[in-house]
Amino acid sequence: MIQLPERVNNIPIGRQCRRLHFLHTIGHSSYISRGANGVREEKFRVPFGVVVGHYVVHYADGEEIKIPIEHGRDVRDY
Numbered sequence: 001m002i003q004l005p006e007r008v009n010n011i012p013i014g015r016q017c018r019r020l021h022f023l024h025t026i027g028h029s030s031y032i033s034r035g036a037n038g039v040r041e042e043k044f045r046v047p048f049g050v051v052v053g054h055y056v057v058h059y060a061d062g063e064e065i066k067i068p069i070e071h072g073r074d075v076r077d078y
Contacts, residue, residue, distance in 0.1 A: 007056075026052055026075050048072030
């Protein structure tokens, strides 16, 4: 198993920005199953609407905001 840090701090950007883009996904939140009629369908282990993580953004002036990552809205299984 890969050990990832719980958090990463002090990444200097050094410039103003108007928007942030995050490239992310979630693994193993769904699987393919055959329904009663034999048709393959996607089923979810993690219900849509569940917050599966968040980003914390620290501004130069000390302000801090938390951006939730919601399954089904922001991210789905890869």
